[in-house]
Amino acid sequence: MKKYSFGSDNHSGVHPLIIKAIEKVNNGYCFGYGEDEYTENVLRKIEALLGGNCKALFVLNGTGANVVSLASFLHPFSSILAPEYAHILQDECGAVERFTSCRITPLPSEQGRVTPQEVKKHLEFGDQHKVQPAILSISEPTEFETLYTPAQIKALADLMHRNGGYLHIDGSRISNAVAALGKSLKEIVADSGADVLSLGGTKNGLLIGEIVVVFNLKKNKAIAENLVYIRKQATQLYSKNRFIAAQFEAYFKDNLYIKMAGAANRMAKYFEAQLKTMLATLSKGGANTKVKAKAEKIAFTQKVETNAVYLSLASLSDAQIKKLQDKYIFYVWNKETKEVRLMCSYNTTKEAVDSFVSDLKELLQK
Numbered sequence: 001m002k003k004y005s006f007g008s009d010n011h012s013g014v015h016p017l018i019i020k021a022i023e024k025v026n027n028g029y030c031f032g033y034g035e036d037e038y039t040e041n042v043l044r045k046i047e048a049l050l051g052g053n054c055k056a057l058f059v060l061n062g063t064g065a066n067v068v069s070l071a072s073f074l075h076p077f078s079s080i081l082a083p084e085y086a087h088i089l090q091d092e093c094g095a096v097e098r099f100t101s102c103r104i105t106p107l108p109s110e111q112g113r114v115t116p117q118e119v120k121k122h123l124e125f126g127d128q129h130k131v132q133p134a135i136l137s138i139s140e141p142t143e144f145e146t147l148y149t150p151a152q153i154k155a156l157a158d159l160m161h162r163n164g165g166y167l168h169i170d171g172s173r174i175s176n177a178v179a180a181l182g183k184s185l186k187e188i189v190a191d192s193g194a195d196v197l198s199l200g201g202t203k204n205g206l207l208i209g210e211i212v213v214v215f216n217l218k219k220n221k222a223i224a225e226n227l228v229y230i231r232k233q234a235t236q237l238y239s240k241n242r243f244i245a246a247q248f249e250a251y252f253k254d255n256l257y258i259k260m261a262g263a264a265n266r267m268a269k270y271f272e273a274q275l276k277t278m279l280a281t282l283s284k285g286g287a288n289t290k291v292k293a294k295a296e297k298i299a300f301t302q303k304v305e306t307n308a309v310y311l312s313l314a315s316l317s318d319a320q321i322k323k324l325q326d327k328y329i330f331y332v333w334n335k336e337t338k339e340v341r342l343m344c345s346y347n348t349t350k351e352a353v354d355s356f357v358s359d360l361k362e363l364l365q366k
């Protein structure tokens, strides 16, 4: 076990209130597979939080949530449109393609976001020799932890709907978007017209469990009804569903999910500010010119909008980056530019951030 990690928000442990919630349902007996009254009640409460016109069910993990969400909306000849760096394209070992037998078409993106203009270029239908685009999958926050505004999401949903298609949101970190935008889950997702959401929990303090939600039941009724079968085939039906339900009940109670995500977002902002102050100190007038040049080569590569800081450590050698990684877990996102991702979670401490900034300062002064 390491003392520090900025590798991912799922490197953190489980929030104590979530552990307590699990313990609370650990007595007695009930039906499995979500066919118990308690799990049903929690799901109905979650559906109400999301605006009511939706069907929610629990799954095990984020990849599974994406597989179930997307498979529900596709024919074998459909294609999925997604930003080029989408998790479903880059980091899920082809799970969606394997399960659905559908192609994912990568779209150019800017800071993780796709635009309606770009999506429009790929909306070609009717040629029997070509796959038919059926659903656009975006992540909120994006793969670079930047944000779409609800208006931007709505523009994408409207475009897909005008073309007989759908919008999927990979909301593995949707709570971080809720905390950053100051808007509710309903406003960001349901009111924007999304058809299906993968709603994450594990990256924000849960032990295990995510939710798939299908919206707009008038239009998507048959799809919602088939969800349970797709979940089972995708091996995402957990027999002891009440333990996932208990976690999410505690997660949404008193806005714990927003509190945890807000803490992670604030820590990323603090991280950015401390790095900027340290770099400014090293590059101000009168400083050692070699050190100054090194500090000036360190660049923020993405906007800090939720819980991650992206930084190019271009002036450090590979050995120096490795030295930092010996003490702090973090990923090199782009080997060529030495871009690294520093991610905060609900329990990242100022002490951890200060320690990293101080060690980086020392390396830059060498």
Ligand SMILES: Cc1ncc(COP(=O)(O)O)c(C=O)c1O
Pocket (backbone or CB within 6 Å): 061, 062, 063, 064, 066, 087, 139, 143, 170, 172, 173, 202
């Ligand atoms: C945006 C996004 N979606 C989906 C996933 C997949 O989640 P899991 O690792 O639980 O399958 C991740 C995990 O990192 C992610 O970052």
